[in-house]
Amino acid sequence: xxxxxxxxxKKVSKTFKLQGQEIQVLKDINVSVHSGEYVxxxxxxxxxxxxxxxxxxxxxxxxxxxxxxxGESLYGKSQHDITEYRRSKIGIVFQxxxxxxxxxxxxxxxxxxxxxxxxxxxxxDRAAHLLEMVGLTKFLRRRPPELSGGQQQRVAITRxxxxxxxxxxxxxxxxxxxxxxxxxxxxxxxxxxxxxxRTVLMVTHNPEYLHFPNRIVYLKDxxxxxxxxxxxxxxxxxxxxxxxxxxxxxxxxxxEEK
Amino acid sequence: MKFYDIIxxxxxxxxxxxxxxxxTITGISVGIATIVFLVSLGYGLQALSIRKITAISSLTTxxxxxAQDSIEIxxxxxxxxxxxxxxxxxxxxxSFAGQVTDADKKTDVxxxxxxxxxxxxxxxxxxxxxxxxxxxxxxxxxxxxKALSLEAQDLVSNKIxxxxxxxxxxxxxxxxxxxxxxAGIIDDTSSAFAYVPISSNFVxxxxxxxxxxxxxxxxxxxxxVKEAVQSKGFKASSIADTISQVYQIxxxxxxxxxxFGIIALFVAAIGMFNTMTIALLERTRDIGIMKAIGVxxxxxxxxxxxxxxxxxxxxxxxxxxxxxxxxxxxxxxINILAKSVGGQAEKLFYTPMPIxxxxxxxxxxxxxxxxxYPAKRASKLNPLEALRxx
Ligand SMILES: Nc1ncnc2c1ncn2[C@@H]1O[C@H](COP(=O)(O)OP(=O)(O)OP(=O)(O)O)[C@@H](O)[C@H]1O
Ligand SMILES: [Mg+2]
Numbered sequence: 001x002x003x004x005x006x007x008x009x010k011k012v013s014k015t016f017k018l019q020g021q022e023i024q025v026l027k028d029i030n031v032s033v034h035s036g037e038y039v040x041x042x043x044x045x046x047x048x049x050x051x052x053x054x055x056x057x058x059x060x061x062x063x064x065x066x067x068x069x070x071g072e073s074l075y076g077k078s079q080h081d082i083t084e085y086r087r088s089k090i091g092i093v094f095q096x097x098x099x100x101x102x103x104x105x106x107x108x109x110x111x112x113x114x115x116x117x118x119x120x121x122x123x124x125d126r127a128a129h130l131l132e133m134v135g136l137t138k139f140l141r142r143r144p145p146e147l148s149g150g151q152q153q154r155v156a157i158t159r160x161x162x163x164x165x166x167x168x169x170x171x172x173x174x175x176x177x178x179x180x181x182x183x184x185x186x187x188x189x190x191x192x193x194x195x196x197x198r199t200v201l202m203v204t205h206n207p208e209y210l211h212f213p214n215r216i217v218y219l220k221d222x223x224x225x226x227x228x229x230x231x232x233x234x235x236x237x238x239x240x241x242x243x244x245x246x247x248x249x250x251x252x253x254x255x256e257e258k
Numbered sequence: 259m260k261f262y263d264i265i266x267x268x269x270x271x272x273x274x275x276x277x278x279x280x281x282t283i284t285g286i287s288v289g290i291a292t293i294v295f296l297v298s299l300g301y302g303l304q305a306l307s308i309r310k311i312t313a314i315s316s317l318t319t320x321x322x323x324x325a326q327d328s329i330e331i332x333x334x335x336x337x338x339x340x341x342x343x344x345x346x347x348x349x350x351x352x353s354f355a356g357q358v359t360d361a362d363k364k365t366d367v368x369x370x371x372x373x374x375x376x377x378x379x380x381x382x383x384x385x386x387x388x389x390x391x392x393x394x395x396x397x398x399x400x401x402x403x404k405a406l407s408l409e410a411q412d413l414v415s416n417k418i419x420x421x422x423x424x425x426x427x428x429x430x431x432x433x434x435x436x437x438x439x440x441a442g443i444i445d446d447t448s449s450a451f452a453y454v455p456i457s458s459n460f461v462x463x464x465x466x467x468x469x470x471x472x473x474x475x476x477x478x479x480x481x482x483v484k485e486a487v488q489s490k491g492f493k494a495s496s497i498a499d500t501i502s503q504v505y506q507i508x509x510x511x512x513x514x515x516x517x518f519g520i521i522a523l524f525v526a527a528i529g530m531f532n533t534m535t536i537a538l539l540e541r542t543r544d545i546g547i548m549k550a551i552g553v554x555x556x557x558x559x560x561x562x563x564x565x566x567x568x569x570x571x572x573x574x575x576x577x578x579x580x581x582x583x584x585x586x587x588x589x590x591x592i593n594i595l596a597k598s599v600g601g602q603a604e605k606l607f608y609t610p611m612p613i614x615x616x617x618x619x620x621x622x623x624x625x626x627x628x629x630x631y632p633a634k635r636a637s638k639l640n641p642l643e644a645l646r647x648x
Contacts, residue, residue, distance in 0.1 A: 059550060059642050080554065087552020098547045098645065102274035114263045115553045159551065 005068075006167065006199055007033040007056060012065035014051055014222075025051045026062070027222045033167075037233045038193040038200040038212060043219035049203045052219070053171050056201065057092055058082040087112050090167045091160025093189075095175040097152040099144035099159070105131065106140040109159045116163065123162075130158045134188060150181025157188060167199045168192060174204065186212065259557045268564040271541070279569065282533040286573025287580060289526035290621050293519025294581025294614060295588075295607075300515045302585075302607035304508035308501055317501075318346075319379045320472040320480065320494045322487050329491045330466035339472055342486045344479035349376040350467040352424075352460065358402055358452060359419040365405035367398075368451040369422050371460045377453060379471045381497075387414040387442030393455045396420060396438035401450040403443060410443045420452060424460050434459055526573070527624045534566050534632040545636050546644025555637040562633035563626065570625020574618040582609050 014026040025048045033039050041049045054060035055067055058074055067074045069089070074082065086092070099108045106127045113123035128140060134154040144152055153173055160168055170189060174182035190212050192198045202213065210216060214233050218225040259267075272279045322339070324331060331350060340348045349372065356369035377389045377397065390397055396418070403410040422434045438454075454460065461467075472494070474483045480496055487494040538545075545558055585607035593603040 054642060057550075083549070083552055083554050085552075086550065092550060094550075094645075098543075098550070100544050100547060102270050102544070111548070111553070112551050114267075115259050115548075115551070115557065117260050119260075120263075163552075 004035045005032045006035050006070055007201075008068040009052070009055065009062075010066045010068060012052070012055055012062045012067065014048070014055065014060065015063045025222050026055070029065070029222075029224055031217055031224065033199060033201060034233055036193075036197050036199055038190075038202070038214045040202045040204065040210065040213035040216045041219055042204070042210070042216050043225070045205075047219045048222040049219055050171050051222075053169055053201065053203060057090060057169055058086050087115055088163040089165050090169055091157075091163070091165040093153070093156050093160050093168065093170040093173045095172040097144070097149070097156045097176070099152060099155060101144055104141050104143055105136065105147070105155050108144065108155060109162055112159065112162045127158070127162065130161055131155070134158055148181070149177050150184060153177060153181070153185050154188065157185065157192075161192075165198075167201065169201045171203045172205065173202075174206065174209075182206070259553065259560075264557065264560050264564055268561050268568060271537070271561070271565055272568060275537070275540075278533060278537075282530050282569050283573045283576065285526040285529040286523070286570055286621060286625070287577035289519070289523035290574050290577025290617060291581035291584060292522040293516060293617050294578050294609065295585050296515035296519050297512065297613055297617070298582070298585045298607040298609040300508060300512040301610060301613075302589075302605060303511070304504065305608045306604055306606065307504055307508070317496075317498055318474050318477055318480065320474065320484055320487065320496045321469060322472055322492045322494045323469045325488075325491050325493045331468075331470050331492075332466060333463050335490075336467075336470060338490065339470065339487065342472075342483055344475045345472055345483055346475050347375050347379065347473040348470060349373050349379055349473070350456075350470040351376060352456075352465060352467045354422060354424045354460070356420060356422040356452060356454075358398065358406070358450075359421070360406050360408065360413070360416060363406045363408075365402060365450060367402055368449070369420070369454055370451060371422075371454050371456050373456045375473075376471060379473050382444055382453075384442030385445035386411045387440065390441040390453070390455055394436075394438055395441035395455065397442050397444060397453040398440055399444050399446040399449060399451045401447050402452065404447050405450050410445075413440050413443060416440050420454060422454065422460055424465075523621065523624065527628050530566065530569060530573075530625065531628040531631075533569070534562070534629050537565070538562070538632045538636055541636075542639065542644045542647040545639050546641045546647065549639070549641035550645060558639075559633045559637035562636045563629050566625050566629025566633070567622065570621050570629075571618075573625070574621030577621065578614050578618050582614070585609065 009029050009031045012026055012029040013024065016023045016025060029052060031039075031052075041052065043049055051060060055062050061075045066076075069085070074085065077085075099105075100111070103111065106124060109127035109130060110118075110123040113126065118126075128137070131137060131140060134157065136151060136154060136158070139147060139151065139155075144155065147155065153176075157168075157173070168189065173185055173189070177185060186209055189200060189202065193200045200213070202209075211230065214230055216228045216230070218227070322331070336348050336350055339345060352371040354369050354371075356367050358365055358367050374389075374391065382389070382397075384397065385400060387397075398413065400410040403413045406413070417437060417439055420436055420438050424432050424434065426432055436459075444453075472483060472487065474480055477498065480498060484494045484496070548558060549555070589606050592606060597603060
């Protein structure tokens with residue numbers, strides 16, 4: 001059956017100018033991500049993984065080529081629309097957690113909702129609800145520096161889920177974590193894909209996690225080296241992901257079963 | 259993002275670095291307090307001087323003197339003046355040398371022969387006792403009491419002897435002596451003078467008075483009466499003229515005082531600009547994070563502007579308040595000192611509320627202007643570069 005493509009990089013190239021010198025970081029990248037799919041980008045340091053994710057997240061316009069999101073060219077849109085895309089259509093998880101230290105955990109998670117004008121009670125309730133699912137209810141009023149790395153990364157994942165986006169983009173989310181916390185975080189993301197049917201784009205260095213995704217895109221020197229498919233996306237996952245407004249009950253259920 | 263949420267975020271940012279926010283707010287406060295204090299002092303001194311110069315009735319009074327030696331103020335001239343339209347009262351003054359004798363002590367004084375209205379028209383006030391109402395009463399200055407080595411209040415109601423030396427038309431000296439009761443003392447220790455009622459044989463029909471006070475019905479009549487008097491060959495000036503000069507002088511003093519305050523505020527504004535710029539650098543990463551997760555550029559700018567608005571509002575408010583309180587405090591201290599050396603309590607500071615409001619608004623404007631550039635820079639930051647910032 002024909003898979004529905006949610007994101008498609010078409011001949012994406014990115015060149016940086018550094019002190020008059022041009023560095024080509026991405027060369028002619030063609031990648032499509034299917035609805036409900038878990039795609040992992042794998043490759044040596046400096047091969048352009050983060051740059052590609054940034055292009056996908058609407059943070060870095062490509063020098064050439066196009067990024068098609070559900071049939072529309074993202075960078076053809078206004079700055080305003082691109083910001084709104086980052087806020088509500090994708091959830092980004094960074095290696096450095098990137099939480100605001102002046103806000104509490106709950107406020108951090110509620111921030112993308114506040115940015116969208118959601119009222120105080122509704123967004124704080126949702127933040128509390130999401131934080132409960134990742135087992136952080138006790139820490140609602142704490143500030144990020146008072147939490148362990150693993151806990152902070154779980155907060156960051158929760159924040160990425162706040163607006164109920166259909167794609168979760170993670171750039172080395174385990175890079176700053178010990179192996180146990182890393183496994184926990186990877187398990188949460190795996191469940192996000194398998195139970196909650198989120199499309200997941202993941203960059204990692206760790207070969208142990210290569211069995212998680214549906215598909216692995218190997219990058220080398222800014223080019224797609226090869227693609228390996230572990231297993232096809234199930235038709236059910238694809239269909240569920242089409243419905244944008246999922247809630248996360250499945251993730252919660254999984255937590256309770258444990 | 260909702261306006262209320264922007265305010266809440268800005269407030270949290272301020273609270274995130276309490277010490278720095280406090281210092282910046284203090285800086286603005288000091289600038290504003292200085293302006294409020296100095297302007298209050300200017301207004302206070304102005305009001306005080308005007309209070310000292312005048313009583314209300316003297317505002318409608320013209321002081322008339324001959325414009326040249328050949329013209330004299332005689333009884334017929336006084337009658338002439340009284341006939342001018344809108345003139346209410348005419349009250350002449352004659353001054354000559356005299357002596358006051360109390361028991362065995364004697365002192366020279368400058369004597370002013372005036373009628374009962376004159377002192378009221380002049381706006382004179384007695385420190386002890388009152389103005390004279392009868393022909394056998396006299397008003398002295400506290401300088402007389404000093405010369406007689408008496409306490410001013412002890413002199414009130416005393417019977418004294420006054421000797422006046424007036425000159426005749428052809429220059430012969432006429433000595434005139436009489437018993438008077440001291441009705442009141444005017445506070446002026448630096449000079450010895452006496453006000454003597456006019457019907458005391460010091461004047462004749464041909465007496466040339468030194469000056470005359472012409473009271474008009476209301477201030478609007480001042481100009482026309484002044485013109486009429488001048489056309490008869492006399493000089494006429496009113497306290498209203500003096501007061502407008504005082505206002506002029508004080509408006510210059512105000513400007514000078516306010517400039518000092520503005521310099522203080524300018525220094526504070528530079529401090530604030532510095533704070534906002536440092537806050538921008540310090541929060542570069544946070545700005546990157548906010549933008550990356552979908553906070554709009556305009557929201558980021560609004561957060562920074564709100565923050566500088568808050569700083570300048572708090573600074574302006576606290577500054578205005580402490581400026582007023584400090585002025586009151588200094589006034590209190592000065593009055594205590596003044597009273598301890600026998601002086602009078604005075605109101606040295608006067609703070610007009612519209613001016614305070616204007617100063618606070620001014621501080622807000624300064625705040626928003628200094629916050630404008632950092633806010634604009636924050637809104638222009640590239641999120642990825644901001645995230646890379648350490
Ligand atoms: N803004 C920039 N200006 C100049 N060069 C850049 C910029 N961003 C990235 N690069 C360069 O592009 C190349 C790819 O960077 P990128 O961060 O995408 O690599 P990566 O695959 O994510 O590496 P890692 O696994 O170490 O995170 C690197 O050589 C980097 O130096
Ligand atoms: Mg990277």
